[in-house]
Amino acid sequence: MIRIFKIALRNLLRYKRRTILTSLLITLGIVLVILFSGLAGSFKTMMIGQITDSNLSQMQIHKKGYVSSIDTMPLNLTLDTKRYKKIEDLLSSHSEIKAWAPRIKLNAMLSNFTDTTNIRLNAISPEKEVLVCPDVGSRMTFDEKRDPGILLNPGEVIIPEKLAKGMKLKIGDPIVLVANNKDGSVNGLNFQVAGIIESILGPQGKEGYMHIKDAQELLRMDNPEMIEVAIRLHDFDKLEKVYAVLSSKLAKFINKKGMPEFEIHTWDQLSPFSNIAKMIDFMTITMKIIMIAIVLISILNVMMMSVYERVREIGTMSAIGTSPSRIMGLFLAEGLLLGLISSIVGNIIGLSGIFVLNIYKISFAFGRQDNLLLAPTVNITELLWVSGIVLLISVFASLQPAYKASRMEPVDALGHV
Amino acid sequence: MALVQIENVSKIYQTGDIEIAALSDINLSIEKSAFVSFVGPSGSGKTTMLNMIGCLDKPTHGKILVDGKQVDSFNRQKRAAFRGDVIGFIFQSFNLFPVLTAYENIEYPLVMIKDEPAEKRKEMILTVLDSVGMLNQKDKFPDQLSGGQKQRIAVARALVTQPKLVMADEPTANLDKTSSINVIRLMRDMKDKFGTTFIFSTHDPRIMEEAEITHTLVDGKLS
Numbered sequence: 001m002i003r004i005f006k007i008a009l010r011n012l013l014r015y016k017r018r019t020i021l022t023s024l025l026i027t028l029g030i031v032l033v034i035l036f037s038g039l040a041g042s043f044k045t046m047m048i049g050q051i052t053d054s055n056l057s058q059m060q061i062h063k064k065g066y067v068s069s070i071d072t073m074p075l076n077l078t079l080d081t082k083r084y085k086k087i088e089d090l091l092s093s094h095s096e097i098k099a100w101a102p103r104i105k106l107n108a109m110l111s112n113f114t115d116t117t118n119i120r121l122n123a124i125s126p127e128k129e130v131l132v133c134p135d136v137g138s139r140m141t142f143d144e145k146r147d148p149g150i151l152l153n154p155g156e157v158i159i160p161e162k163l164a165k166g167m168k169l170k171i172g173d174p175i176v177l178v179a180n181n182k183d184g185s186v187n188g189l190n191f192q193v194a195g196i197i198e199s200i201l202g203p204q205g206k207e208g209y210m211h212i213k214d215a216q217e218l219l220r221m222d223n224p225e226m227i228e229v230a231i232r233l234h235d236f237d238k239l240e241k242v243y244a245v246l247s248s249k250l251a252k253f254i255n256k257k258g259m260p261e262f263e264i265h266t267w268d269q270l271s272p273f274s275n276i277a278k279m280i281d282f283m284t285i286t287m288k289i290i291m292i293a294i295v296l297i298s299i300l301n302v303m304m305m306s307v308y309e310r311v312r313e314i315g316t317m318s319a320i321g322t323s324p325s326r327i328m329g330l331f332l333a334e335g336l337l338l339g340l341i342s343s344i345v346g347n348i349i350g351l352s353g354i355f356v357l358n359i360y361k362i363s364f365a366f367g368r369q370d371n372l373l374l375a376p377t378v379n380i381t382e383l384l385w386v387s388g389i390v391l392l393i394s395v396f397a398s399l400q401p402a403y404k405a406s407r408m409e410p411v412d413a414l415g416h417v
Numbered sequence: 418m419a420l421v422q423i424e425n426v427s428k429i430y431q432t433g434d435i436e437i438a439a440l441s442d443i444n445l446s447i448e449k450s451a452f453v454s455f456v457g458p459s460g461s462g463k464t465t466m467l468n469m470i471g472c473l474d475k476p477t478h479g480k481i482l483v484d485g486k487q488v489d490s491f492n493r494q495k496r497a498a499f500r501g502d503v504i505g506f507i508f509q510s511f512n513l514f515p516v517l518t519a520y521e522n523i524e525y526p527l528v529m530i531k532d533e534p535a536e537k538r539k540e541m542i543l544t545v546l547d548s549v550g551m552l553n554q555k556d557k558f559p560d561q562l563s564g565g566q567k568q569r570i571a572v573a574r575a576l577v578t579q580p581k582l583v584m585a586d587e588p589t590a591n592l593d594k595t596s597s598i599n600v601i602r603l604m605r606d607m608k609d610k611f612g613t614t615f616i617f618s619t620h621d622p623r624i625m626e627e628a629e630i631t632h633t634l635v636d637g638k639l640s
Contacts, residue, residue, distance in 0.1 A: 003528050004529075007516065010516035010517070011516055014515065313512070313514065316506075316508065316512040317529075318497060319471070319473055319508075320500065320501065320505070320506050320526055320530070320574070321502070321504075321530045322501070323494065323501075324493065324494065410473045411468050411474040414512075
């Protein structure tokens, strides 16, 4: 076997220019795939991280039917204490779940005593929220004198930056929030602007924050009620698996009408960024398909040329008794070796590119966010996948020329001019 | 028993509607350790005859036995295996593999066909290289050797597997007079040393004189 590869390597080196050019083309394809996967993948990971760690959370449980009418933020689809307890019992029994936090989503009118506007609010339990969305505070700006450990106190509101600008509100200003409860009665309470929060993608990123106890008081809830339960896992990669388990367990909770009581969604079912993430995945697959086409056409071309130029040599091999399978193996080894060398060089250059991009981080703007820094990474599975595909396609592309070589009649091949 | 037995062999090539008989009703036997030449003008059927005996081609009619086996009934795989075991080849254009050194060219059939162990391989190659007087040229690539030297290496490659029969189609056609005589004499020496049967074709009268048995072909028939 080693001897076959030795002969194959020498045959490749026999046509140095052609081998180098083909190898360069394949290498370029691999480098582009590695760099694109690294950049697109890190962008996707960064954005998903921002969405799940600073706003949305990784999964959410609601009363059945809430998400389909989420735009109106209905207050009649709440989780009472009894139902919340059922969810807590379920979540606490699952070792993969790191934390959960109750939330109330509401629309309110905000007045600065001069102007009035509407605001979407996320009412949270700050101590639990930071466990579910550990980066939520990183989007918020507070007074310099404030204790950085305190996210939100009762009586305080954190408002979106665009709204603060439009209403000319600063940290420390008093405001009034007025909201309708689920029965239609109106209530208003005084609050103080404790901080400003910057936007991220989607409607979720433009919400203000208030304390959950204040929301319950504003909405005149006699007993504590929640709209959603946000969930964080120990390992994000197990999201689909945990989601499947929780879905099946939640489906067992049936209401009096015999219908499911709860619904659970993962972040991608709730955020419009999931479509961009899917587009990124699609583009990555497209790049890989282009790379496969480059490898396939390049190696097929080289191997066909190689067989055509060496007909007499193939005739000699066959005449002196080399079996058709060995002749085929020799040409397959040439294709495989070409793919292997290109793959190794491509991986080295691609990884070097990733390393350089990590030193000179790429700064870019996306949506309303400026100065996002991309630090591309590529995991070993991705590299192995790319290399594996290249090797597989190299062998596949060599199959037809190798088969042709192995099927040549020695008497015809020896007489070839 | 003869090493090669040819019975009523004909080979007809079809070109469109025209049939051309390259060989017509040949009957012939060649004994072991013979040094046989096929002579005749171009197009007389010498190469076709060698291709038939060397299991490179099949007759249209008739039967060919080599080393007691009816080779015309073999399939492609079996013919290749039989050639590797029983027959060595020397070609007019030497047909050495350009990417392999002289040593590696001789080693090729031992590795790719015979799967001989490394130690035995080395011993066999050095013996045959010494026999053809090319021991000091063993590390050279074919393009670093003269025509005569290349053919010596080709002879060594044909002999290294210790075949019973060596086929050589015009082995001296691309060589000068001195080299031609030297190569033919080398083949004869090898025949004497290893007891191998040599069958070659030529139309060079000086080479014909070196053969022990000469068969003349004219228009595909033995005369």
